[in-house]
Amino acid sequence: MSVCDATNWPSSALDAAATAFAALTCEPAPLVLDCAALGPDTGLPQQVMPLAALRDWLLRHPRAYTARDEVWRELIRRARLDGPHWVVAAVGMAMPALQQYAAQLSKGYDGDPADVDAEILTGFLTALRDRADLTRPAPYASLCKAAWRAGRDLRLQQQEYLPVEDIEHVTSGPRTPKVPYGHPDLLVRRAVTLGILDPEDEQAYIDVRLGRRAIEPIAAALGVSVDALRMRLSRIDSRIAGALADGLLTGVASPETVAQLRLRAGQRGQRRAGRAAAARRKAAQTQAAAAA
Template sequence: MSVSDTTDWPTSALDAAATAFAALTCEPQPMVLDCTIFDPGLGLPAKAIPLPALRDWLLRHPNAYTARDEVWRELIRRARLDGPQWVVAAVGMAMPALRQYAAQLSAVYGGDPADVDAEILTGFLTALRDHVDLAKPAPHASLCKAAWRAGHHLLRQQQEYLPVDDIEHVAAGPRAPRVPYGHPDLLIRRAVTLGILDPEDEQAYVDVRLGHRAIEPIAAANGVSVDALRMRLSRIDSRIADALTDGLLTGTASPETRAHLRKQAAQRARRRAGRATPAHRVAATPAA
């Protein structure tokens, strides 16, 4: 079975996702997850197991919290790094919960239930791509919570909507923007200019801290481990916080301060180059 074999493609987003998952996991070559990568003490089947069977195992063991967390960390990691088939796989693995949320919300929604399905799936995929932190517990619960919130937001929008003929008599006049006026991107650019943030770290910092993107693909693109990038961003957080406290990002830095910051940036660059040098030397050494 393949997706192309389906003559009537479902109009519901969840039905479409379930159809795609079924195509990926059908015989004769169902998509599997090798559970031998996990700690045997978790109780998971010690073999490569088709995803529907793994989903059934998790449903039959609702109290296997650690096992579920490890399975979902691996699913999310693969969805972020290994291609769209693992995105479909993650959605399919969560389908029982997503179906339950859709049924509950559609029962009180006055519009097309397909709209609820679409919002739930969108909320799930957004969290899957960027918002769930794999360093924190219960990643599956975080995904499901994001899906529920997205569907519930659609319900609130319908309940809060109130048509009126004319709002000119209640519309607020122009107001001054709140302080600070500067966009965060401008502060980050100034931090780079001053040497507080290294240029090679700027995009990663913007993506993770301002864009709230998932850290795993960004670490892979930068050729570092997730833990190393987390520590690097944490150190940048501290430097930026100190700079904001000292007024360096919103005021004028003295020549002495600029020189000190450039010196610190140069020291960081030398340390980073020093860590990379041994690997380069080994690679450049000719074979005996």
């Protein structure tokens, strides 16, 4: 089947992803990964490998945990930073596991099995885009767990609702909504207002800490390294934790306290501007030396 033939394109999301992966990894120019760049201690063949061959190698070496972790960290990074074809590549590399989950979860399912496929793929992609933490071990396992849970949740929906003859006995009338006291977004906004969190860090903090977005694309957009952004967010965590303990985010701060917090914010801004200027000077010197 030609991958360009829309009339024969698979209706199942997983089958479509498998077809796209096959197109990416076929000759004469298959998508490849340089395993030597992942380090000599991974146990991987120290060569450039087409992804299909690399997937086969990983399947033949199920206990090569270090190799699998390093391969998947690289795949996740590329899927987040280097474009849609690496997203397809990551899905294709996980396809044996995803298809196994689909087969297991579709047994006895009253609905369309393609819906199970779609939920499994959605769960995997959500974790691939934002949820998998590259600082933790076994990133592939976390992707697979997310995919399995998404498919399982669809199956469990069959058990959530039971038909009843009528609902006349249900109490009607208005219900008092829950007041969002202490909502995290409101606390973050107050932290910015008080100078506990710098305005330029607000969105990154919300995206990573509250939205659980992947840190790599955010760091790239800010023009800083992942480690630098992670350290910056960790320092913000400490300041916010201290402010919560002191009641600054949930109570009234005195004018003296507000002035002190804003003074510290100004000092942080000066240090950051100084580091940025030093980095620009170093880059300019390096460029001038290269041109000489």
